[in-house]
Amino acid sequence: MKTIATMREQARHPARGRGVRYALYARTAAGGRDAVDAQFAALRAAVAGRADGRVVREHSDVNVPAGS
Numbered sequence: 001m002k003t004i005a006t007m008r009e010q011a012r013h014p015a016r017g018r019g020v021r022y023a024l025y026a027r028t029a030a031g032g033r034d035a036v037d038a039q040f041a042a043l044r045a046a047v048a049g050r051a052d053g054r055v056v057r058e059h060s061d062v063n064v065p066a067g068s
Helices: 004-012 014-018 032-048
Strands: 020-028 053-062
Touching: 020 032, 032 053
Parallel strands: 020 053
Antiparallel strands: none
């Protein structure tokens, strides 16, 4: 049951009631696409372990040196 205060808070901040949004980032300097895919798999599993988390964006840099 929602309280009046909770409903007011959600009205002021509608995105708060939709769970936590995650943007995932994976990078490899020399591991190639397979290394990035493995990183994303681990990151997705971590988000899936959270009750209210969802992935909204993914970004990767493949074969990019750290100094770039």
